[in-house]
Amino acid sequence: AAEEGFDLQDVGGAIEEAGHGPLPVLAVVGRPNVGKSTLVNRIIGRREAVVEDKPGVTRDRVTYEAEWSGRRFKVVDTGGWEQDVMGIDASVAAQAEFAIEAADAVVFVVDAKVGATDTDEAVVRLLRKAGKPVVLCANKVDGPSGEADATYLWSLGLGEPHPVSALHGRGTGDMLDAVLEALPEAPAQTFGTGIGGPRRIALIGRPNVGKSSLLNKVAGEERVVVNELAGTTRDPVDEMIELGGVTWKFVDTAGIRKRVHLQQGADYYASLRTAAAVEKAEVAVILIDASESISVQDQRIVTMAVEAGRAMVIAYNKWDNLDEERRYYLEREIETEFGQVAWAPRVNVSARTGRHMEKLVPAIETALAGWETRVPTGRLNAFLGELVAAHPHPIRGGKQPRILFGTQAGTKPPRFVLFASGFIEAGYRRFIERRLREEFGFEGTPIHISVRVRE
Numbered sequence: 001a002a003e004e005g006f007d008l009q010d011v012g013g014a015i016e017e018a019g020h021g022p023l024p025v026l027a028v029v030g031r032p033n034v035g036k037s038t039l040v041n042r043i044i045g046r047r048e049a050v051v052e053d054k055p056g057v058t059r060d061r062v063t064y065e066a067e068w069s070g071r072r073f074k075v076v077d078t079g080g081w082e083q084d085v086m087g088i089d090a091s092v093a094a095q096a097e098f099a100i101e102a103a104d105a106v107v108f109v110v111d112a113k114v115g116a117t118d119t120d121e122a123v124v125r126l127l128r129k130a131g132k133p134v135v136l137c138a139n140k141v142d143g144p145s146g147e148a149d150a151t152y153l154w155s156l157g158l159g160e161p162h163p164v165s166a167l168h169g170r171g172t173g174d175m176l177d178a179v180l181e182a183l184p185e186a187p188a189q190t191f192g193t194g195i196g197g198p199r200r201i202a203l204i205g206r207p208n209v210g211k212s213s214l215l216n217k218v219a220g221e222e223r224v225v226v227n228e229l230a231g232t233t234r235d236p237v238d239e240m241i242e243l244g245g246v247t248w249k250f251v252d253t254a255g256i257r258k259r260v261h262l263q264q265g266a267d268y269y270a271s272l273r274t275a276a277a278v279e280k281a282e283v284a285v286i287l288i289d290a291s292e293s294i295s296v297q298d299q300r301i302v303t304m305a306v307e308a309g310r311a312m313v314i315a316y317n318k319w320d321n322l323d324e325e326r327r328y329y330l331e332r333e334i335e336t337e338f339g340q341v342a343w344a345p346r347v348n349v350s351a352r353t354g355r356h357m358e359k360l361v362p363a364i365e366t367a368l369a370g371w372e373t374r375v376p377t378g379r380l381n382a383f384l385g386e387l388v389a390a391h392p393h394p395i396r397g398g399k400q401p402r403i404l405f406g407t408q409a410g411t412k413p414p415r416f417v418l419f420a421s422g423f424i425e426a427g428y429r430r431f432i433e434r435r436l437r438e439e440f441g442f443e444g445t446p447i448h449i450s451v452r453v454r455e
């Protein structure tokens with residue numbers, strides 16, 4: 001039954017195109033109420049970015065995928081910030097600072113009806129110092145009569161102001177054309193080919209779990225800020241670190257360093273940076289403070305890495321600080337809170353004593369190998385055939401949906417497409433995932449399974 005009318009190669013190729021490379025990152029910054037969130041929604045073509053802007057609510061989600069003229073990129077929404085907490089100027093400056101460090105290009109949004117304010121000009125100084133490409137968005141130009149307002153913004157010295165109505169969509173196409181010119185092509189030279197330089201690791205975890213301690217421990221004297229190596233990259237926040245005889249690129253390590261002036265709101269920016277680091281990385285090393293209860297924030301970070309489709313290692317830190325009782329409860333918590341990522345290699349470490357540091361690299365290598373695993377179509381179908389014969393899908397409405405055949409459409413992470421004769425229930429999909437993992441490994445990687453029904 002497996003051959004009828006389907007070219008498996010074609011299917012695989014078409015899906016591979018929609019794969020998960022690291023995409024260039026665009027940050028949208030500007031004062032409160034200039035229309036950032038409205039613009040982000042316009043760019044991503046969805047309504048999801050604008051959520052209840054309740055003070056004190058930290059948004060889980062800050063990056064969104066967008067596409068324009070066939071090019072895909074990430075948009076970071078720096079809106080949703082509670083201004084009261086640290087004052088408008090400080091929050092806008094922090095946004096700009098984030099954008100400077102983590103983004104490939106910036107859209108700076110100004111309210112053309114209001115004109116340039118002192119705060120706007122302060123941000124411009126920050127942006128210009130950073131040297132990242134900036135596209136100036138003169139927002140709230142809802143009709144031709146507003147165009148004159150936009151021209152005043154030449155005074156900011158950021159080049160041509162693009163008159164836009166984020167609300168109605170006017171001018172956004174032209175602005176996005178400018179954005180595409182400003183954004184680098186997806187950094188394909190380092191992705192996946194194995195010839196493009198060191199593998200990229202994001203060391204992530206909530207504040208105080210021990211990220212900078214771990215980095216210092218593993219890096220020792222070897223620590224090199226990438227920016228100091230001429231020509232390696234223009235991003236000053238990645239570091240090359242040699243571990244186990246191999247050089248790795250730890251992405252976005254600037255986010256790990258303490259930011260004294262950002263006491264309040266630090267969590268929000270930590271979550272922005274985590275998202276950005278995960279996007280740039282191939283493998284996420286998630287650090288958990290094992291001496292404390294696993295928190296919602298820990299879970300969010302895990303979810304972020306899974307949803308981004310990255311390879312993953314979970315490191316339980318501060319192992320020197322655990323008594324018998326805490327160890328007991330930790331194991332229970334891991335089972336209940338992290339049951340869905342039981343496939344992630346686990347290491348119990350202490351950044352303080354250096355315990356089990358040598359286990360980190362093998363765990364990372366295992367996760368990357370799982371992430372890159374490709375199952376040949378013949379082997380996959382032999383496996384599926386046996387599985388389906390031994391454990392058929394339950395009969396529904398007098399019919400028995402059957403998996404007809406499958407193909408692995410991509411790697412990094414592994415993605416499968418199964419063709420079925422009827423609707424396959426979620427429970428059966430999970431069963432298939434479980435058996436795929438038993439059979440082929442996939443340690444340290446999420447796997448995606450999509451089912452297409454053939455009538």
Ligand code: GDP
Nearest residue numbers: 031032033034035036037038079140165166167
């Ligand atoms: P943010 O704080 O910068 O994210 O701003 P929002 O996207 O929340 O927008 C602030 C207000 O400006 C909202 O009431 C929007 O409806 C309004 N707004 C946003 N874009 C436009 C626009 O292009 N034209 C007009 N007239 N209003 C806009």
Ligand code: GDP
Nearest residue numbers: 207208209210211212213317318321350351352
């Ligand atoms: P970060 O915010 O994740 O970078 O965390 P830090 O590296 O700054 O560590 C936060 C605190 O935890 C510091 O006081 C560290 O000394 C402490 N710490 C980090 N790793 C360990 C560890 O393995 N054991 C113990 N007992 N303390 C640790």
